[in-house]
Amino acid sequence: xxxEPTRESGxxxxxxxxxxxxxxxPNKKEVQMKGLLTMGLLMITASIAGAVTVGSPDIPSMDPxxxx
Amino acid sequence: xxxxxxxxxxxxxxxxxxWQRGGSxxxxxxxxxxxxIYMGLSSSDELTxxxxxxxxxxxxxxxxxxxxxTMTAGPDEWMTIILDTPFQYNGTDNLVVEIQWAGGSNxxxxxxxxxxxxxxxxxxxxxxxxxxxxxTRMSELMFTPESSLQQYSFxxxxxxx
Numbered sequence: 001x002x003x004e005p006t007r008e009s010g011x012x013x014x015x016x017x018x019x020x021x022x023x024x025x026p027n028k029k030e031v032q033m034k035g036l037l038t039m040g041l042l043m044i045t046a047s048i049a050g051a052v053t054v055g056s057p058d059i060p061s062m063d064p065x066x067x068x
Numbered sequence: 069x070x071x072x073x074x075x076x077x078x079x080x081x082x083x084x085x086x087w088q089r090g091g092s093x094x095x096x097x098x099x100x101x102x103x104x105i106y107m108g109l110s111s112s113d114e115l116t117x118x119x120x121x122x123x124x125x126x127x128x129x130x131x132x133x134x135x136x137x138t139m140t141a142g143p144d145e146w147m148t149i150i151l152d153t154p155f156q157y158n159g160t161d162n163l164v165v166e167i168q169w170a171g172g173s174n175x176x177x178x179x180x181x182x183x184x185x186x187x188x189x190x191x192x193x194x195x196x197x198x199x200x201x202x203x204t205r206m207s208e209l210m211f212t213p214e215s216s217l218q219q220y221s222f223x224x225x226x227x228x229x
Contacts, residue, residue: 051211051213052080052210052211053208054071054076054209054211055179055180055208055209056179057179058179058180058181058182059179059181059205060093060094060178060179060180061177061178061179061180062176063180063190063192064167064178064190065098065175065176065177067172067175
């Protein structure tokens with residue numbers, strides 16, 4: 001006759017389980033939180049996407065900034 | 069000059085544009101008057117000799133303007149300009165970057181590269197001319213996305229639900 005393990009719900013355990021990928025059965029509210037986390041992480045990822053370089057440093061040139 | 073879609077790695081809200089100083093050639097600093105940067109979209113991989121016709125109609129946008137622009141950097145360092153108006157690049161069409169300036173001082177050398185096709189267009193004598201001379205080389209450019217962390221805070225995301 002074991003007792004059900006106590007499950008603490010809320011955004012912190014959900015975040016931890018979500019980030020480390022352990023199995024976790026979220027309730028309805030936590031499913032919504034998971035959706036929020038997913039959207040947030042995606043938006044943060046997009047916002048810190050790196051710079052893009054076009055071309056290569058081949059030819060030192062006075063163009064297009066030549067004001068003699 | 070024109071950056072191709074496959075070189076841009078998808079859509080981006082361009083917040084900054086940078087040029088890399090060409091080693092220690094020229095001056096470490098140059099100043100350029102009535103300096104403007106335009107960005108827009110193009111459906112062609114090459115430029116024609118007419119500035120305006122290289123844009124998809126309605127996409128040419130003034131993204132930066134100042135009465136006097138100083139370009140300064142150490143050897144091989146990048147000189148970055150933060151745009152007044154971030155440009156929404158769609159990731160599908162090619163990106164046209166046009167700079168204008170009239171008078172100034174010094175020669176600020178930056179790196180260019182040989183593209184193998186007409187991707188550079190310059191008119192060095194008449195800023196009002198609708199046409200220029202085509203070149204197969206263009207500036208090496210770096211585009212940095214605008215940071216949008218503040219705009220998309222968790223409070224904002226939560227308000228969507």
